[in-house]
Amino acid sequence: xxxxxxxxxxxxxxxxxxxxxxxxxxxxxxxxxxxxxxxxxxxxxxxxxxxxxxxxxxxxxxxxxxxxxxxxxxxxxxxxxxxxxxxxxxxxxxxxxxxxxxxxxxxxxxxxxxxxxxxxxxxxxxxxxxxxxxxxxxxxxxxxxxxxxxxxxxxxxxxxxxxxxxxxxxxxxxxxxxxxxxxxxxxxxxxxxxxxxxxxxxxxxxxxxxxxxxxxxxxxxxxxxxxxxxxxxxxxxxxxxxxxxxxxxxxxxxxxxxxxxxxxxxxxxxxxxxxxxxxxxxxxxxxxxxxxxxxxxxxxxxxxxxxxxxxxxxxxxxxxxxxxxxxxxxxxxxxxxxxxxxxxxxxxxxxxxxxxxxxxxxxxxxxxxxxxxxxxxxxxxxxxxxxxxxxxxxxxxxxxxxx
Ligand code: AMP
Numbered sequence: 174x175x176x177x178x179x180x181x182x183x184x185x186x187x188x189x190x191x192x193x194x195x196x197x198x199x200x201x202x203x204x205x206x207x208x209x210x211x212x213x214x215x216x217x218x219x220x221x222x223x224x225x226x227x228x229x230x231x232x233x234x235x236x237x238x239x240x241x242x243x244x245x246x247x248x249x250x251x252x253x254x255x256x257x258x259x260x261x262x263x264x265x266x267x268x269x270x271x272x273x274x275x276x277x278x279x280x281x282x283x284x285x286x287x288x289x290x291x292x293x294x295x296x297x298x299x300x301x302x303x304x305x306x307x308x309x310x311x312x313x314x315x316x317x318x319x320x321x322x323x324x325x326x327x328x329x330x331x332x333x334x335x336x337x338x339x340x341x342x343x344x345x346x347x348x349x350x351x352x353x354x355x356x357x358x359x360x361x362x363x364x365x366x367x368x369x370x371x372x373x374x375x376x377x378x379x380x381x382x383x384x385x386x387x388x389x390x391x392x393x394x395x396x397x398x399x400x401x402x403x404x405x406x407x408x409x410x411x412x413x414x415x416x417x418x419x420x421x422x423x424x425x426x427x428x429x430x431x432x433x434x435x436x437x438x439x440x441x442x443x444x445x446x447x448x449x450x451x452x453x454x455x456x457x458x459x460x461x462x463x464x465x466x467x468x469x470x471x472x473x474x475x476x477x478x479x480x481x482x483x484x485x486x487x488x489x490x491x492x493x494x495x496x497x498x499x500x501x502x503x504x505x506x507x508x509x510x511x512x513x514x515x516x517x518x519x520x521x522x523x524x525x526x527x528x529x530x531x532x533x534x535x536x537x538x539x540x541x542x543x544x545x546x547x548x549x550x551x552x553x554x555x556x557x558x559x560x561x562x563x564x565x566x567x568x569x570x571x572x573x574x575x576x
Contacts, residue, residue, distance in 0.1 A: 178202075178250050179559035180310075182239075183260040184299025186291070187211060189238055191219075193249050194258075194559035201555065203249035207238035217241055221249055236302040243306065256311040258562030259300050260351070260554070262292035262401075264316030265342060271319065271561040273569055274300060274312040282314065288342070288399065311569070313562040320350025323391040328488065331398075345403070347395035349377045353385040354392075355557040356498045356550040361390075363537070363548060364494060372489045374482050377552065378508065379499035380408040380451070384481045386488035393488040396481045402437060405481045406474045408451035411441035413477075446470035453501045453508070460507075475508060479515030486519070494546030495521065503551050504532045509539065513547070521545055 176197040183190040187210045193203040205219025205226075210233060217228045217238060230241055246254060259274070265285035272278050279300065286293040296314075304312055321329075329345045330338060337343040353375045360375075361368040368390040375385045382405045385395040396404030396412075406412045414437065415421075422428040428436075436445075444451035447470035449459055459467035486492065496502075497509055506528045513521045522541040531539055531549035540547040 175252060177255045177563060178252075179256055179258050179562050180242075180246055180254045181258045181260070181555045181558045181562075182299055182303060183555075184235065184295050186295040186298075189235060189242075189299060191242060192555040192559075193246060193254065194555055196559065196563060199553070199556070203245060204555075205245075207233070207241070210234055210238055219245060221245065234302075235298050236305055239299075239302050239306040254310065256313055256562050256566055257303050257307060258313050258315055258558040259296060259303070260317070260558055261296045261300075261314045262317045262348065263289035263346065264314075264318045265346070266322065266344075268314070268316045268319050269322040271313055271315040271558075271565050273565050274304070274314050278314060285342075288346075289401075311566060313565045315351060315558040315561045317348045317350050318346045320354045321347030321385075321392045321395050324394060328394040343399060345395075345398040347383070347385070347392065348397045348401045349381065349383045349385070349395075350392065351554045351557045351561075352377045352498060352552045353383075353387060353395070355554065356496050356552050357385075357387040357390065359536075359550045360494055360496050360548050363550070364546060366493060372491050372493045373496055374485055374489070374492065374494075375496040375498065376478060376482065376502055376512075377499045378478070378497065378501035378505075381410065382407045382412075382478070382499065382501070384478070384485055386485040388489060394485050396485070405478050406446070406470075407442045408453075409439050409442045409444045411437045411445070443470045443474060446473055453505060457505065457507055471508070471511065475511035476515055478508075479512050482512075483516060483519070492519070492545055494548055497547070497549050498552040503534070503536070503549055506532065509547075509549075519545065521547060523547065 176195050179194050181192045181194055189207040191205055192201045194201060203221045207217045209215045213231050215230045215233045217230050219226050261282055263285050267281050282293055282297055356375055357373045358368055360373055361371045373387045377383050381401055383397045386393045402410050404412050419433050422433050447456055447466040449466050450456055456467040456470055460471050501508055509528055510523055513523055522544040523539055524541045527539040531537055534551050536549045536551050538548055
């Protein structure tokens with residue numbers, strides 16, 4: 174049987190990232206991004222057969238951009254694709270796994286949109302446009318929150334009045350589930366351990382950052398909460414702050430809610446601390462040149478990350494290894510080494526040569542001999558979304574056969 178292919182789509186409010194994933198191949202035949210959608214300078218960038226291409230698509234919206242994708246997908250996969258897998262950020266408590274999209278699923282994604290106002294409406298835009306452009310293809314939603322639906326109640330509840338949870342769904346959901354799921358499975362493979370008998374701490378460090386404790390293939394706790402703001406320091410997001418901050422700023426500075434929300438989500442984190450950039454590459458260069466803001470931002474980032482990992486160790490019966498992933502986790506020996514320096518009580522120590530080697534997509538073990546395992550595992554969220562999409566197709570086919 175020829176291998177199956179899935180078109181994976183990740184929609185933002187003005188972007189569509191896409192990848193054509195073959196079930197048997199790690200690399201993608203086609204990948205790219207439609208950027209600045211709705212603007213006069215909207216543009217489609219893609220890579221196919223090792224070559225980069227660019228095409229202006231002035232004023233194109235999500236539907237028009239997806240229509241432009243059709244011939245590219247046909248060229249890259251003349252045999253067609255089996256389905257479209259959509260990344261959906263928030264699935265609330267409703268979705269514990271990927272689901273084939275129908276009217277009911279669409280309504281449920283819409284219903285949880287107030288909890289992810291920046292993400293779910295954009296994801297919906299992409300799904301609806303894709304259903305219009307590719308009406309014959311099955312469409313599957315893969316949720317960032319679904320992997321964390323195995324958190325025990327003592328980990329997902331806030332110490333708030335019960336009614337807020339029961340009536341309004343105020344609880345910790347967690348995000349980046351697709352990535353934590355993928356890298357914990359890869360880590361078990363690399364370590365030669367069965368997934369169902371392995372215990373991991375995982376640090377996904379990209380523009381957004383989160384940590385996760387994974388026991389026997391299931392998420393047991395994670396640093397993000399009701400929204401992706403809770404937890405560790407990120408590119409422009411603060412992570413944990415005192416929950417009274419909103420009212421403090423309202424009282425002392427007269428800041429409306431929206432201003433504090435914007436500050437916490439878009440002007441804080443590495444950017445806010447350094448006063449320079451949210452990009453770790455820029456900060457590392459400035460750090461090496463003695464820039465005080467960059468030095469402080471990196472110190473706070475690593476200390477708080479280590480603190481979060483130490484806290485999540487409470488969810489593990491034992492530790493089989495610590496995983497670094499995401500743009501920073503996969504590429505920054507400095508951040509890995511500074512973070513581990515705060516975790517001496519766990520006996521973690523690095524092999525500096527191995528740490529330096531694991532950059533630019535090279536993964537592997539970086540711990541010093543005789544110390545607990547530390548792994549760099551390049552994430553592949555597109556592949557995980559494609560694999561989960563195929564699982565849904567297979568399950569639907571079995572149900573159809575049984576009927
Ligand atoms: P992601 O969201 O996973 O694409 O990760 C983006 C983050 O990874 C940004 O902060 C980048 O600065 C960071 N990053 C990418 N390459 C490197 C690198 N070589 N060294 C340090 N940070 C990097």
